[in-house]
Amino acid sequence: MSIHPSLLSADFANLQAEIERIPSADGLHVDVMDNHFVPNLTLGLPVVEAIRAVTPKLLDIHLMIEDPDRWAPAYAEAGAESVTFHVEAAKAPVRLARELRSAGAKAAMALKPATPIEPYEDLLNELDMVLVMTVEPGFGGQSFLDLCLPKIRRTRELIERRSRRGEPGRIVLQLDGGVSAETIERCAEAGADCFVAGSAVFGADDPDAMITALRESATAAAG
Ligand code: DX5
Ligand code: ZN
Numbered sequence: 001m002s003i004h005p006s007l008l009s010a011d012f013a014n015l016q017a018e019i020e021r022i023p024s025a026d027g028l029h030v031d032v033m034d035n036h037f038v039p040n041l042t043l044g045l046p047v048v049e050a051i052r053a054v055t056p057k058l059l060d061i062h063l064m065i066e067d068p069d070r071w072a073p074a075y076a077e078a079g080a081e082s083v084t085f086h087v088e089a090a091k092a093p094v095r096l097a098r099e100l101r102s103a104g105a106k107a108a109m110a111l112k113p114a115t116p117i118e119p120y121e122d123l124l125n126e127l128d129m130v131l132v133m134t135v136e137p138g139f140g141g142q143s144f145l146d147l148c149l150p151k152i153r154r155t156r157e158l159i160e161r162r163s164r165r166g167e168p169g170r171i172v173l174q175l176d177g178g179v180s181a182e183t184i185e186r187c188a189e190a191g192a193d194c195f196v197a198g199s200a201v202f203g204a205d206d207p208d209a210m211i212t213a214l215r216e217s218a219t220a221a222a223g
Contacts, residue, residue, distance in 0.1 A: 001188065001218040002026035003211045004060050006176070006198030007051075008042065008140045015047075016054045022201065024211040027058035027082070029176070029196045032075075034065040037089050038138035045074055052079045062110065062176065062196075064137045065089065069096050076105035084108035084131050084174075087123075088115055097126040108174070112137060113145050117155045124162050124171060129194070130155055134187070135177030140198040144178025149190045156191025184214050185221035193222075 004027040010018035019028060030048060035041040052059060059080040063072055068085035069092055075083045076099075083105045090096050090109075097107035108129035111117060113136060124130070132152050135142040152175065159171045175187050176196035184195060197214060204210035 001215050001222065002172075002194045003201075003215050003218075004029040004058075004174070004194060004196050005201040005207070005211065006031060006140065006196050009198035009202035012043075015051060018202070019051070019055050019057065022207050022211060024208050024215075025057060026194075026215075027060045028055065029060045029062060029198075030080075032061060032063045032065060033138065036066045037086065038064045040064075040138045045071075045078060048075060048080065049078050058082065060084070060174075060196075062131065067091070072096060073099050073103050076100050076103035080105055082106040082108055082129060084110050084129065086110045086112065086137075087120060088112055093120075093123060094126055097123070101126075101128075108172075110137075110176075111151075113148050117151055117158060121158050124158065125167055125169075127171060128169065129172040129174055130159070131174045131176055131196075132192070133177050134175050134179065134183075137177070142178055144180070144183040146186075148175075149186060152187065152190040152192055159191075179214070181210075181213060181217060184217050188218040188221040192218075 006029040008031045033040045033042040060082045061075045061080045062084045100107040106128035110131035134148045174194035175192045179197045180200035
């Protein structure tokens with residue numbers, strides 16, 4: 001069970017200090033938005049490079065942008081360990097996933113709440129992680145969408161079916177949006193094993209203690 005705090009809810013004027021407040025994080029989730037794929041604009045490659053220079057933590061880049069085919073590989077080349085593109089935006093997701101892997105990153109595919117997983121089952125062998133969005137992407141602090149829970153269960157089942165067939169590699173199932181102490185148990189029960197949390201972590205009095213609490217709840221709920 002891993003917890004990736006989203007820097008979207010951190011103080012953008014003090015990112016290094018914010019990262020130092022969360023030593024228990026298993027990775028740092030960085031939301032790149034272009035004001036086209038989503039109605040919000042955040043940061044891009046220069047800021048990711050600056051973050052890379054000040055932390056050895058795993059960087060989990062979530063690209064909410066048009067044309068990830070063009071822009072995503074540079075994040076892998078900048079040293080991010082994991083790069084997630086939205087399948088709704090990718091023109092050639094197989095080629096893109098292979099490019100990310102050959103640039104040394106884990107390749108991940110994200111789905112918006114209304115995007116089904118089933119059409120992409122055959123892509124799983126090209127991926128290291130699937131991100132199921134549990135809010136409409138674009139903003140932190142939104143309410144968790146319970147309507148995504150059945151898709152999380154179905155995605156877990158596809159991942160397990162694949163490993164029963166003996167396909168190599170482990171695929172992580174990440175959730176992003178509205179994850180908190182109130183919602184993380186049902187997320188873990190549904191089969192997720194990596195959790196992004198922005199407002200729940202950075203809005204807590206003790207962000208690092210919140211990470212530990214979230215991880216413990218998820219582990220207990222998964223049994
Ligand atoms: C939203 C972003 C999330 C966001 C989550 O589009 O992808 O990573 O930071 O924020 P919370 O955890 O507050 O819902
Ligand atoms: Zn995100």
